Amino acid sequence: MQEISDRPSNAIRDIFGRDKVLIGMIHCPAFPGAPRYRGAAMDAIYDACMRDAEACVEGGLHGLIIENHGDVPFSKPEDIGPETTGFMSIVTDRIARAAGIPLGVNVLANAPIPAFAIAMAGGAKFIRVNQWANAYVANEGFMEGRAAEAMRYRSLLRAEHIKVFADSHVKHGSHAIVADRSIRGTDARSRLLRCRRRHRHRPANRQFGNDGRNRGDRCGDTPAAARRLRRQQGQCRRYSRPHQRRHRCVFVEARRRLVEPGRRRAGARLPGGGRTGTGGLSMAAESLSARILRENDAVFRTMLSHRFVEDVKNDRLSKAAFERYLVYEGAFVDSAISIFAYAAATAKTMMQKRWLIAVLDALANEQIAYFERTFASRGIDPSSFDTGIAEVEAFRTGMLEIARQGGFLDTVAAMFAAEWMYWTWSKAAASCPISDPLLKEWVDLHVDPNFAAQAQWLKNELDMTGETLEEDEKARLSAIFGRAMQLEVDFHDAPYL
Numbered sequence: 001m002q003e004i005s006d007r008p009s010n011a012i013r014d015i016f017g018r019d020k021v022l023i024g025m026i027h028c029p030a031f032p033g034a035p036r037y038r039g040a041a042m043d044a045i046y047d048a049c050m051r052d053a054e055a056c057v058e059g060g061l062h063g064l065i066i067e068n069h070g071d072v073p074f075s076k077p078e079d080i081g082p083e084t085t086g087f088m089s090i091v092t093d094r095i096a097r098a099a100g101i102p103l104g105v106n107v108l109a110n111a112p113i114p115a116f117a118i119a120m121a122g123g124a125k126f127i128r129v130n131q132w133a134n135a136y137v138a139n140e141g142f143m144e145g146r147a148a149e150a151m152r153y154r155s156l157l158r159a160e161h162i163k164v165f166a167d168s169h170v171k172h173g174s175h176a177i178v179a180d181r182s183i184r185g186t187d188a189r190s191r192l193l194r195c196r197r198r199h200r201h202r203p204a205n206r207q208f209g210n211d212g213r214n215r216g217d218r219c220g221d222t223p224a225a226a227r228r229l230r231r232q233q234g235q236c237r238r239y240s241r242p243h244q245r246r247h248r249c250v251f252v253e254a255r256r257r258l259v260e261p262g263r264r265r266a267g268a269r270l271p272g273g274g275r276t277g278t279g280g281l282s283m284a285a286e287s288l289s290a291r292i293l294r295e296n297d298a299v300f301r302t303m304l305s306h307r308f309v310e311d312v313k314n315d316r317l318s319k320a321a322f323e324r325y326l327v328y329e330g331a332f333v334d335s336a337i338s339i340f341a342y343a344a345a346t347a348k349t350m351m352q353k354r355w356l357i358a359v360l361d362a363l364a365n366e367q368i369a370y371f372e373r374t375f376a377s378r379g380i381d382p383s384s385f386d387t388g389i390a391e392v393e394a395f396r397t398g399m400l401e402i403a404r405q406g407g408f409l410d411t412v413a414a415m416f417a418a419e420w421m422y423w424t425w426s427k428a429a430a431s432c433p434i435s436d437p438l439l440k441e442w443v444d445l446h447v448d449p450n451f452a453a454q455a456q457w458l459k460n461e462l463d464m465t466g467e468t469l470e471e472d473e474k475a476r477l478s479a480i481f482g483r484a485m486q487l488e489v490d491f492h493d494a495p496y497l
Contacts, residue, residue, distance in 0.1 A: 104125065
């Protein structure tokens with residue numbers, strides 16, 4: 001997939017950091033105002049979307065598209081009410097904060113302007129549009145491509161960073177009014193209108209001839225129509241012809257198999273680099289984060305079962321130990337700001353820099369505010385504590401040394417160790433009764449969707465880059481993770497000394 005414009009670039013790589021991606025579909029239930037809406041609570045609708053997003057992320061997908069699939073039958077763009085934009089903006093924002101992977105928005109049917117608004121409000125990276133150029137007869141009736149007004153609206157929002165993924169030929173429509181334009185001609189028109197064409201629907205509609213008409217319908221082939229219906233059931237298919245392998249972006253639905261058993265040939269290469277066996281999908285190649293966690297499982301488990309963690313989970317952390325920990329941790333936030341600042345300075349892409357700037361903002365305005373409020377409410381004077389003890393000082397200098405002497409990935413590996421660890425044990429502790437409200441707030445801070453997205457982002461950065469790293473570089477980053485985790489273990493010993 002590529003940008004067709006006077007400034008060619010690879011939109012898939014710009015957004016995802018890789019050339020081939022799996023994107024999961026979040027099919028939202030019917031929203032209020034849709035024919036199938038039956039009064040469900042909005043929280044129930046949002047929770048259903050979040051569960052699907054979680055399943056997709058856990059399954060290793062690289063991105064998600066939020067779609068109002070439950071609003072069937074779909075309205076034309078000019079008939080879509082503001083309620084749809086409002087509800088989808090909330091869904092997109094919540095998933096973006098929790099998932100930590102790139103999101104797209106598709107407003108059905110063929111509504112790029114609401115999609116741009118939702119993407120801007122919810123932090124999505126792209127929108128999905130079916131009819132971008134030309135006119136079609138679709139399920140909703142006569143549908144026109146809305147490239148001109150959509151691109152002007154994007155400029156009005158100053159949202160040039162939000163990309164457009166559109167079809168060269170439309171699956172659910174036919175350019176059949178005069179049947180005078182081939183798929184190749186339609187594709188060329190899309191290029192002029194500066195969309196990122198998606199070739200996936202060209203092979204998916206291989207029952208259509210170059211004149212845009214259906215081969216089976218033209219000759220009255222009823223079995224062909226039945227086969228076409230089966231092909232449109234949402235399962236990914238194997239394409240055998242050379243032009244059918246041109247797709248670089250595969251869409252799947254949450255909780256569905258990517259390939260029906262036995263449909264993929266033996267030894268076929270998967271997008272992640274692994275291979276299948278003779279009867280369906282096998283596991284893809286191990287990701288860098290999975291390798292790092294596997295190789296450092298012992299020290300990671302040591303931290304998860306640390307005395308401090310167990311005391312928090314069992315509500316027996318002493319007041320003195322908690323206050324010493326608060327002072328030591330509060331002193332480290334200043335160092336953490338420096339560490340993430342080093343990462344931002346060495347980041348290669350603007351998307352990485354933007355994300356890290358947001359992390360810096362959270363550290364400076366949320367975590368420091370928590371410590372200031374906590375110190376004031378408990379009457380803690382940080383200057384009365386010795387923050388220079390060996391374990392605390394070793395943690396501070398060790399983490400700073402990794403950031404100063406290493407590159408962007410060194411910092412990512414070290415902070416992945418810290419944040420993945422905190423997120424993991426805090427998820428378990430959050431369900432435990434904790435009598436100290438400030439300790440409970442500290443735990444909840446580390447299961448907040450913003451923090452979870454931050455930890456997931458670090459993991460994704462390692463995985464995306466890891467696909468092209470040499471073995472020695474992977475081993476070096478794994479060692480950095482292990483070193484950082486051991487520094488965390490020693491740091492958490494300090495409150496008891």
